[in-house]
Amino acid sequence: MRRSVILAAAVAVLAVGAGISATSASAAATTQHIAVPAYFNPSGSTYWTQLAQSAPAVGVAIANPNNGPGTAFDQGYANAIRAAADAGVRVIGYVDTGYFGTTGRTTRNGQTTTAAWTTQSEGDVATWYSLYGFYGLGGIFFDDGLADCAHVGLYQAVNTYTKQNHAGAYTVDNPGTAAEQCYADAADTIVMFEGSYASYTGWSAPAWELGYADPNKFYHLVYATPSQANEANAMTLSKQRNAGYVYVTPDDLPNPWDTLPTGSYWSDELTRAGGTGPGGGTTTPPPVGSCASAPGSGAVTAISACRDTTSLRFKATYNTAVSLHHVYLNTDNNAATGFQLPSPSPSRLGADYMIENNILYRSLSSGWSWAAVGGVSPGMTVSGSTYSWTVPLSALPGLAATQQAVFNGNTVYTGVLTYGQ
Template structure:
């Protein structure tokens, strides 16, 4: 149940996400060790684990991979929604180039749609549940130009792949115009140190649906810090979260040790 308090200015001061679930960027290869073990642990973590992100190579890769198919199927059968990573490159608005070396929004749109279709072509039959759009913009843009790009690719995904769950990851708080761009928004991605002083925007705090929001917290070195991060995420109205002791350059290429992981599981999905 959502519980809100108001400051003197009428801004929500606290929200409670109620039942939460872990949503894990699973950037580890299920075809070898320790990646296969991590994928098994993810599946065993259901129902506390609600979502995981498969990422063979900053996207679906160049060809079908049976080890990913097996991992997706096992997780899906356990009740975890596995979604496929797609890099949107900010649709070229920051100068990022596609794999073909182009920066135009049309080239990026073509690459993104092609990656979405390859995910479903190769893994749709194994239980793929949706798409994770990374490197997303978080501001509306002039005349909503930026957010309309994400609305369009989200609509494309749902029109061509019925039932797809869509997630946008700007890695920072998105403007409220993004509320219709995807089913879930990653509103925070950063270190525990940054998270302790971060403030969620008022439109997130006041939302009646915490499952629209996901927080990703890394460099959380102790279980006590992880427990505090989980408590903060609930206050900030995040229905999905993931906290890890892993750190840059890739904080998503492991799972925490058993005691840490078990503790985190026990604090979500309850």
């Protein structure tokens, strides 16, 4: 399901079923979420706004700037991801696995080996989170997947890599055809069908999908569905076939994912899905909380601080070279406790914790006395001169309802940001 090309070979195998009709299912999805391949640039259309406004029926959107995350930060995508996440849509990033080189596909570096494709795939996961993790990215979509048990270990490995490095990440594998049951633990959700409406009406879901207890394990993508009546039938079939995630569109090849349905076609699809809460399979959607931001000035600009139900997140741009990047945190809302920031800070703050580069410290007194918090990394990421940190709430006992942050580099201190829930 690449941004601009749907591989003919992948389409051809969609008609291969397991010989079991949908009516023989022992399980069926009663409510669903729409999961949209959002292969359209937010700067050139209103489709991302339409997505956000269509929550909670729309539960998942797949972002795809350039058959992957690209190499440069895009503020338009950042804003779209944040707006969708705030609305309750889980946004996941597109990663091309290239069938792990088994078909001769080359990586961007011209290599075909399994190891090279693994390295590129894991690198794209890291880039996605480096560029957009701060903005609410919720997981990864692994495209151009394989469906046989001989290769399932490759997908289990990138799934494990993603979840170990990005807590709460939701993962989807897309072989574009019915995967064998061994893939049930290779990702949270599996695309079991990707093809035209004409193919879908004659397709048979495999027995393990029909009998599986959790419909959120399965995702169907149906394009070239010309009329609203066809859309309604496709939605009915997808429920009978136990798909918890579905997307039906009148758009067609070469890229059926570069628009959204509109009008009564779209509203009917949303209604038929019947989803009433945030989407995201077997893991919790990205939590939404309170953020504060300020432009800053001089050496430290574009500062922001957020709290959600799992973490505190901080971001700042350092416009001059500094060796130590500090974020001072008043977590108990009491300026009399913790480290008292010196002049020229505009506030004494009372910092109970300090982030220094990629280490979190706890204040031991009002003076310069700190103890590193063991077993916790602020997960510092750097994009150009912009630094981001994420600190789990579990590392910060006794949080007040609101907290304050001050950013520091050399002798420059920002004003106080107050944030919370």
